[in-house]
Structures are given as structure tokens and as C-alpha cells.
Amino acid sequence: MKLAFQIAKRFLTSAKRQTIVIILGIAIGVSVQVFIGSLISGLQASLIDSTIGSRSQITITADANIANYDSLITDIESSTDNITVVTPTFTIAGSGVNGSLSENVVFRGFDFTTANGIYKFDELLSEGNLPTNTNDIALGVGLKDSLNLSIGDTVTFSSPVYGDTTLNIVGFFDAKVLAINDAWVITPLTTIQGIVGEGNVVSSIEMQLKEIFNDVTTKDEILSAIGSTYNVTTWTEENQELLSGLNGQSISSLMIQIFVIVSVVLGISSVLAISVLQKSRQLGILKAMGIQDKDASKIFLLEGFILGIFGAILGILFGLGLSYMFTKFALNPDGTPVIALQIDAGFIALSGGIALVASTLAALSPAIKSSKLSVIEVIRNG
Amino acid sequence: MADILTLQNINKTYGEKTKNPNQVLFDLNLSIEEHSFNSIIGQSGSGKSTLLNIIGTLDKPTSGNLLLKGKNITSFNKNELADIRNQQIGFIFQFHYLLPEFTALENVLMPYKISKQPLTKEIEDRANELLDLVGLGNFKKSLANNLSGGQQQRVAIARALINNPSLVLADEPTGNLDSDTTEKVYELLRQINQKFKTTFIIITHDRHIAEKTDRIIEIKDGRIYMDITK
Secondary structure (H helix, E strand, O other), X not given: OHHHHHHHHHHHHHOHXXXXXXXXXXXXXXXXXXXXXXXXXXXXXXXXXXXXXXXXXXXXXXXEEEOOHHHHHHHHHHHOOOEEEEEEEEEEEEEEEEOOEEEEEEEEEEOHHHHHHHHOHHHHEEEEOOOOOOXXXXXXXXXXXXXXXXXOOEEEEEEOOOEEEEEEEEEEEOOOOHHHHOOEEEEEHHHHHHHHOOOOOEEEEEEEEOOHHHHHHHHHHHHHHHOOXXXXXXXXXXXXXXXXXXXXXXXXXXXXXXXXXXXXXXXXXXHHHHHHHHOHHHHHHHHHOOOOHHXXXXXXXXXXXXXXXXXXXXXHHHHHHHHHHHHHHOEOXXXXXXXXXXXXXXXHHHHHHHHHHHHHHHOHHXXXXXXXXXXXXXXXXX | OOEEEEEEEEEEEEOOOOOOOEEEEEEEXXXXXXXXXXXXXXXXXXXXXXXXXXXXXXXXXXXXXXEEOOEEOOOOOHHHHHHHHHHOEEEEOOOOOOOOOOEHHHHHHHHHHHOOXXXXXXXHHHHHHHHHHOOOHHHOOOEHHHOOXXXXXXXXXXXXXXXXXXXXXXXXXXXXXXHHHHHHHHHHHHHHHHHHOOEEXXXXXXXXXXXXXXXXXXXXXXXXXXXXXX
């Protein structure tokens, strides 16, 4: 092995230009893989974050309002370890009325200490404060304009079922989603409980997950803990299109990576095959001097391995450099990167590892060729 | 003196399975004594190089036996033959065949490294001595490519001797050298034969050179035509 390594190293260093070209070839392949991989996982992460990052990922409802929700939440939390936050919510529909102006609203009651873990209302607040007292509310900025409201005003919530309630405006929020800004009115749970008049009940329990793609497993765990009298829905059940979009992205990313690997393998393989031809004279000499066939083939396997190591390291550096430049130069008008790349050490190591294995495998056919090379052919052909 | 090498009824046919098989050696019988200095002469196409390749285990005879130090090695497998080439036989070729990527000293040490023994001070000293012996003490660190033809051939001689082989096979070792250098190389081979008691078989088409050896074997049309011991 030591001799084969020495010879491989010398063969590579004595043909510096060729070696550099191969290493650059591998490096470009690896860097494209690292860059595309980081780009697509960044893209997916930002897509997931913007679509379901501030929403309930598993929602539990029942046919009637849920009375014993505190103990239910305790049961849910102990049924699985895939939950980051659980919060009770109470939602009713009606109209917001300010004098002659009226809009359909979704009136949502929250326990803000936990609800902020999902909806981040504290960060979305554009004016005033979050409501803390019963009958205090905050509205989406769309409603502020359409109902012509400002902080300190009162507005009437009107419902054919529950009648009219006067509410105090303490804040406005901007969720960056038109449908929410134009419809949501948020308040402490007690406001809605007072309007509905069924006591300490809620309409649903919402939660977010650590591993969002394990939602169905988590749903099963919860169902087996709380029983099937409850309806449990997960974000993937409600977002089949998003899910197939994400899958499509993953597959296209995989395809790109496979083609990059294939081109790296073909490149190395063909260059090493030429190298075997170039070195057939040397191999003949070594064989005449008694080198064993398996050691002769190791020379080329090691050449592939060495090229792979340097190519992978350089490629990772290139890829990181490319990613860094992308986040510095491809910017939104506000100065944030168009796509926040997701640099995943595991993925980078995997890309490097694949390049290394691919380079070594690419050297396999030249190695077999060199092992089969007959001395006598070389001697006879000079 | 005992025979180091015995050839029994060696036949060699190229393209055996084709329509026009070409037999180049016919029932050849030959014994070479230990420590002797021999030449094989013959015109090109006479089969002398084929014979040397068979003796050197680089090629296999179609039939017949090859005995090295009394042991029949005809049926040895590739790895066993590689070991024999490494340990028992030194090769010197017309086109010297050094590894151009390595220095003179590294080339000389290569057969030893192939034997996978640990590199010792003794073996490095031996390599240096051999390079001194062939008059290349000042070129040890030169890349093989940067040496002249004669110098490269002398490195090849030192390389052939590093593992202390009992037999050195030389195929037209001075074929592409000028007459002065040719003379020096032969003197060197003779000197080594006397100093290390190494058996030499030298192939040449040059009668003038053959006459300087102790035994001349002439091959003609694949058969031994003449065998003279001085």
C-alpha cells in the first residue's frame, strides 16, 4: 500500500497540470452540488417557514367545544416528544361594525403566552399592544383601514348567534398575509368565552412540531393518547399542493446532484483511463520488476482517492464561497438575501464523501485495466 | 558447477489458435551454469528475445519446462512468478525502462520497495554503492529523464542488482549506445559478474560483443545453432 501510494503520488505530482485540471473538475462538481443543495434546502426552508411557520401544524377539534382543555394539553404533551408548542384557541365568526362600516371578521381568542410561540403576534404588532384584558382586542392592519379605526376606539362585534359586544382596540398587527390582515381580530380567550357563554371552553387546540414532516406519526401518537372522539388534522393533509411542490423541488435537486456526480465520475474515469495508457510503459517496468497485479491496480485506485480528497476539499471551499457570494450579492431591496441559504455541515460532508467515493470508483476500471496489462506487450511495443 | 537454469524442450508458438500459428522456438534444451557470463546471439527474428522473455518469466512457453535452481517454475501462478522476478532475476533492457517520474536512486531502490521489506540504512547504502559502482555517484538525485542514454542504462544496471539476484538478463543492453559507452557498459557487467558472482545472460546481435563472454549460444530459426564455451 505504501509503495502504491508513493507511486500514485509521484505519478500525480509529475503531471501537475493534468492533476490540477482533474482536481478542478471534481471541485467544480462538488461546489455545484454544495451550492445547489444549500440553495434548494434554503428555498424549501423559507417556503415552509413562510407558509406554515406561523400556523398550526396539527389542529385538534371536537364536535362540540372542548371543556377539559388543560388536561387534554397535558395528555398531548406527554404523548409525543415532537411538539414545540401547544396552545388552546377559541374562534368564532361575525362582523366588525364601526358606525356605518361593517366587515366580516374571524374573531380569535388566544392564550398569548403560548400562542406567540406559533403566531409571533408580539413581533407582528405594528401599533399599540397585545390585548391582555377581557374585551380588549387587536386587529389586522387591513381592518384598521377598512373600518377606519385607531387605538382607543371601540368597535362592535356582531353575530346572529351571540349578539353584539363592544370591544376596546389596544393594538394593530401586520401578519404580511392579506387574508389575515383583512379579517383577524385577536383577543384573550376570556373575551370569546364570555361571548359564547359556555364557561371555560375552547374550540380547538393548535400546535407546532419539531420535525414537521413527521406530522402523521405525531398525529397517530396523539390520537392514541387522547382517543378518537377528537378530530386531528395535520398541515400536510391541508396542504397537499405545497407538499407536492416541496417533493418536486427535492427530486429536481436530487436529479441535479446525480447528474453532477455522473459527470464527475465520467470525467475522472476517462482521464485516469488515459493515464493508464500513458503509464503503461511504467507499469510494464514495475511488473517486470515483480510488482503484483493487485498493487499495480492500487496505484490507480489511490490516484482516484487522492484526486477525490483534494477535489472534495477544494469543491467544498468553492461551494461555500459561491454560497457566501450569493448571500452577499443576490439581495432584496431591503438588503436581506433573496434566499437565505441553508448551510448544513452534514450535507456538505455527504457531498464531499460522495465525490470521494465516486472518484475512487471511477478509478476502478482503469485499475482493473492496469492489473490486466501484460508486461510482454509493453516490452515488445517499446 | 551447478546449473542455475535449465530449459527442457521449450516450444513457443504465437497465435496458436489462429489460422496461421507462428512457431518461434522449437524443442529448445539449454542449461546455464551458476556464476557464468553468457551471450545469446542471433539475427532479429531468430527467437532470441522470446527465449529471454521466457527465461525471465515474462512470457510462458507453449510447452516444455523451465527450471530455476532445480525448481520447475513453469506452472507457477502470476504472483509467484512476480516474486521470482523480484527476488531472483535482474532485468536490463535495451530501452533501459527507468521510471521517469523517479530519481536515479529511487529507481535503483524500486525492486527492493516492491519486495515490501522495510527500507533500512543498509539497503540505502547498497543502492548508493551500486550507483557509485556504475559511476553515477553524482547523479543520485537526478530525475531519470534528465540523464543521458548511457547514464540511464547504468542506472538500470544498478537497479537490476539491488535485490542481489542470482541471474541477470540483459536484452541488447547497449543496443542504443555509442561504441565507447558500449565498451564501458560491458566492462561494468563483467566486473559485476566477477565481484558478485552474478550469472549473466546477455542477448546481442553484435558478434564482437559476444566474443567477450565465456559462452556464446547462437539461435537460428528458433533452434540452437551453435554453442561454444571458451
